[in-house]
Amino acid sequence: MHLAVEALTAGYPGHTAVRGVDLSVPAGQVVAIVGPNGCGKSTLLRAMARLHKPSSGSVRAGDADVWQLRQRAAAHRIALLPQSPQAPEAVTVAGLVRYGRHPHQGLFRQWSREDEQAVREALDATGATELAERRLDQLSGGQRQRCWLAMVLAQQTPIVLLDEPTSALDLGHAVEVLELVREVAAAGRTVVMVLHDLASAARYADTIVAMNAGEVLAHGPSREVVDAALVKELYGIDADILRAPGDGSPVVVPVARG
Amino acid sequence: MSITQVGGVSGAQTEPPITRPKRIHRPTLLAAAALAVLLLLLALLSLLIGTGSSTVGRAWDFLLGDPSARADAQVRLAVMDVRLPRTVAAVLVGVCLGAAGCLLQAVTRNPLAETGLLGVNSGAALGVVIGLTYFGVDSPYAMLVWALVGGMAASAVVLLLAASGRAAGSPLRLVLAGSALGATFHGLTSYVLLSTQSTFDTYRYWTIGSLAGIETSDTYPLLPLIAVGLLVAFGCARPLGALALGDDSARSLGHHPGRIRVVVAGAVTLLAGSAVALAGPVAFLGLLAPYAARTVSGPRIGSQLLLSALVAAGVLIVADLLARVVIRPWETPVSVLLAFIGGPLLIWIARTDRMSTAGASA
Numbered sequence: 162m163h164l165a166v167e168a169l170t171a172g173y174p175g176h177t178a179v180r181g182v183d184l185s186v187p188a189g190q191v192v193a194i195v196g197p198n199g200c201g202k203s204t205l206l207r208a209m210a211r212l213h214k215p216s217s218g219s220v221r222a223g224d225a226d227v228w229q230l231r232q233r234a235a236a237h238r239i240a241l242l243p244q245s246p247q248a249p250e251a252v253t254v255a256g257l258v259r260y261g262r263h264p265h266q267g268l269f270r271q272w273s274r275e276d277e278q279a280v281r282e283a284l285d286a287t288g289a290t291e292l293a294e295r296r297l298d299q300l301s302g303g304q305r306q307r308c309w310l311a312m313v314l315a316q317q318t319p320i321v322l323l324d325e326p327t328s329a330l331d332l333g334h335a336v337e338v339l340e341l342v343r344e345v346a347a348a349g350r351t352v353v354m355v356l357h358d359l360a361s362a363a364r365y366a367d368t369i370v371a372m373n374a375g376e377v378l379a380h381g382p383s384r385e386v387v388d389a390a391l392v393k394e395l396y397g398i399d400a401d402i403l404r405a406p407g408d409g410s411p412v413v414v415p416v417a418r419g
Numbered sequence: 420m421s422i423t424q425v426g427g428v429s430g431a432q433t434e435p436p437i438t439r440p441k442r443i444h445r446p447t448l449l450a451a452a453a454l455a456v457l458l459l460l461l462a463l464l465s466l467l468i469g470t471g472s473s474t475v476g477r478a479w480d481f482l483l484g485d486p487s488a489r490a491d492a493q494v495r496l497a498v499m500d501v502r503l504p505r506t507v508a509a510v511l512v513g514v515c516l517g518a519a520g521c522l523l524q525a526v527t528r529n530p531l532a533e534t535g536l537l538g539v540n541s542g543a544a545l546g547v548v549i550g551l552t553y554f555g556v557d558s559p560y561a562m563l564v565w566a567l568v569g570g571m572a573a574s575a576v577v578l579l580l581a582a583s584g585r586a587a588g589s590p591l592r593l594v595l596a597g598s599a600l601g602a603t604f605h606g607l608t609s610y611v612l613l614s615t616q617s618t619f620d621t622y623r624y625w626t627i628g629s630l631a632g633i634e635t636s637d638t639y640p641l642l643p644l645i646a647v648g649l650l651v652a653f654g655c656a657r658p659l660g661a662l663a664l665g666d667d668s669a670r671s672l673g674h675h676p677g678r679i680r681v682v683v684a685g686a687v688t689l690l691a692g693s694a695v696a697l698a699g700p701v702a703f704l705g706l707l708a709p710y711a712a713r714t715v716s717g718p719r720i721g722s723q724l725l726l727s728a729l730v731a732a733g734v735l736i737v738a739d740l741l742a743r744v745v746i747r748p749w750e751t752p753v754s755v756l757l758a759f760i761g762g763p764l765l766i767w768i769a770r771t772d773r774m775s776t777a778g779a780s781a
Contacts, residue, residue: 212667236673249663249718256718263661264673316672 162188162223162238162319164209164351169218171201171208172375178204180375181218186368188319191342191352193366193383195359197396201375202355203244203324209353210241210322222320236264240316242309244324244355248297254308255293258283261315283315286348287341303334310341321345323354327361339365363387364410371395387411447722450715454729458510461736465506466498469743478502504635509735509753511638512630512694512701513708515645517731518652519690520705521712521723525659526683527590534691534705536597537684541604542573543695547625548611551618560637562625567641567696573604574688582681589666593680625699629752630739633697641693648689649728655683656721663718701754703761704731734760 166184170177178201186192194202207213209220211227220227222238230238240261248257261283262276284290287307297305306326313321323342327335339361346352346367356362362369363383371379371386373395379386392400392413399416467478480488481498488494516534523532535541546569550556556565580596581589612619658679661669666676694701708731709723716722738753738760745751 207667210667210671212670232670232675233673236671239671241667241671243665243667246668247663247665249660251717260661260664260668260672263657266657 162351163221164320164353165221166205166209167219167221169205169208169215169220171204171213171215171218177216178375179208179215182372182375182377184370184377184380186351186353188351189346189349190367191346191354191365192368192370193354193356193362194370194372195356195362195395196372196378200372200395202372205372206241206322206324206353206355210239211235212241233264236316236318238318239320239322240313240318241322242313242324242326244328246309248305250298252297253293254289254295254297254300254311255280255284257297257308258289258293258311258315261312261317264316279315279317283311286314286344287311301334302329303331303337306330306334306338307341310338310345314345318350320351320353323352325355325357328357335361359387359392359413360411363412364405364408384409384411387413444716444719444722447716447719447726451725451729454726454733458729458733458736461733461740462506462510465509465736465740466502468740469502500634504633504637505630505739506736507635507638508630508633508697509739510732511641511645512698513704513732513735514728515648515690515694516701516705516735517708517712517728518649518724519687519694520731521709521720521727522652522655522659522683522687522690523705524709525662525720525723526680526687527593528663529590529594530710531706532594533702534687534694535601535700535702536594537687537691538573538577538597538601538604539570539688539691540695540700541601541608542576543567543570543692544622544626544700545569545573545604545608545611548608548618548622551621552611552615559632559634563637563696564640566625566699567692570692570695571688573600574684574692576600578681578684578688581684582677589677590680593684627699627752627754629750629754630698630735630742631750631752638697641696644689645693648686648693651682651686652690652724653721655679655686656719656724659683660718660720699754701735701757703757703765704735707761707764708734 164186166182169182170180172178182205184192194205196202204213208215209227211232214228222235225238227235227239258280259276262279265276266272284293287310289304289308289311292300292304292308297308300308306329310326326338326342330338342352342354343365354366366383368381369379369383369386370377371391378394379391387402389400389402392398392402401414401416403412403414404410405412466482467475477488477491477494478498481491481494519534520532523534523536524530527536543566546565546567547562549569550562550565556562577593577596577600580600581593612622658669658674661672661674662676662679664672669676691705709727711730712723712726716726735753738756741756742751742753745756
């Protein structure tokens with residue numbers, strides 16, 4: 162499903178976090194939003210996720226304005242993995258993933274075959290099937306993040322939003338999660354994620370959106386967008402941009418001062 | 420039915436049953452059945468022992484329909500008019516407080532939340548005092564009505580405050596509004612009490628929660644309120660469970676956290692208001708019963724509610740039984756007994772790391 166942000170402005174009393182952002186994400190693409198802390202990238206993601214009401218502008222998911230949809234209808238189109246999600250204590254992995262089916266259930270519409278199927282596929286896709294009966298709080302950080310992804314996938318939305326899905330993970334698990342994100346997009350879903358690490362954003366996203374002070378500074382395929390000037394503008398540091406020998410994707414190496 | 424299939428047996432039929440939620444959580448079912456049986460036995464004991472002049476044997480004969488026992492007015496009085504109403508009230512109050520405590524802890528994500536949090540108890544106290552002082556209330560039934568009205572009104576004000584303005588319906592607002600208004604009501608109660616001496620004695624007795632002197636007919640007007648409260652509670656089980664994921668996740672799963680909180684707090688008001696109207700403020704029960712329930716039910720809200728209600732009802736019957744016999748022929752109010760049991764238990768919980776199973780979050 163196509164996701165479009167038009168002239169979006171959002172903020173808090175006395176502070177505008179996002180100013181007039183336009184963004185268009187075709188179905189099946191992975192977009193990474195990068196930028197320094199406090200640049201408005203999380204607010205932008207929250208506005209897309211229908212969690213933060215923009216003061217002006219619109220977010221369209223497919224043919225509908227997200228903010229015109231009912232909460233439940235929006236939950237059929239857009240799923241979100243927050244930055245540090247809270248787990249109910251003592252919940253099992255299967256129990257967690259089942260939460261993803263809430264938008265499809267009602268007071269009288271109980272667990273169905275489709276729910277069962279969706280949960281099983283989500284566990285399968287994230288390689289968490291063996292963990293299903295385990296308690297979430299007894300898993301490692303990397304395993305846990307895969308389970309959270311499984312919950313989001315079980316929601317079976319065409320659009321998936323991820324807020325720093327790799328922030329608490331070591332390199333190996335971060336790569337694992339990002340590979341998973343690519344698979345999710347390959348299966349036809351649209352993914353927008355906020356990332357801190359420019360290098361992994363460049364490698365795993367089709368498009369990079371670089372933000373600073375609430376505005377989009379650069380927007381395009383990672384190989385064209387990421388250069389020394391952008392890094393300087395975003396983070397205020399000098400950096401060498403190398404090309405990875407494998408696939409030529411940009412690698413940012415900050416220059417030591419002095 | 421959790422048989423994990425090992426290896427790839429016949430393709431189409433290897434459905435991993437792990438992903439199917441068991442319709443009813445098995446340990447919960449067993450615990451609920453055991454508790455229900457226990458509750459029946461306790462209720463029976465409660466009809467046989469204490470208050471009123473009748474020996475256990477005579478009361479037993481009466482229940483079995485022995486003609487001579489049936490004809491004995493003293494036994495009939497003890498069993499039917501004294502013990503039966505108390506037993507019914509203990510079950511009702513227990514169920515109310517158990518369920519209300521469970522709801523409130525889930526909705527505030529605070530394992531130490533208590534039913535008094537919404538200002539129900541302080542509002543009920545104010546209602547009783549106003550009724551006693553300005554409206555010449557003299558019957559227990561009239562006091563019950565004043566307590567109910569006071570509790571509901573107080574809770575409504577707290578909810579209105581918590582549900583308005585920025586961050587509407589957040590747990591913090593609920594707690595703040597509850598404790599602020601609770602203090603206000605408390606102050607008003609003290610003011611009225613200080614200005615009129617005569618009210619004080621009656622009030623002092625009311626404020627120590629007790630089941631003595633209740634008549635079965637007192638409970639009738641509360642039954643619909645309790646029924647609605649319980650229905651809403653069980654109906655909210657799923658969205659309430661999603662709140663445990665945090666507001667952002669709950670909303671992106673299609674729920675309305677603010678709305679859920681207000682509806683659930685409404686149910687808490689009905690339940691806790693009914694309980695306080697029947698028995699006065701009874702502490703600890705709404706705190707401990709959900710905690711005990713969670714050790715079996717885990718995070719499942721529906722199971723928690725069921726077990727918590729059963730546990731609380733059982734504990735209250737036991738406390739009421741003890742209340743009758745501890746310093747015979749006088750009575751100790753149940754709330755005093757519960758405080759004696761509850762205090763040490765609370766310390767024990769705080770000292771073990773069991774807080775986390777309650778879903779405590781930073």
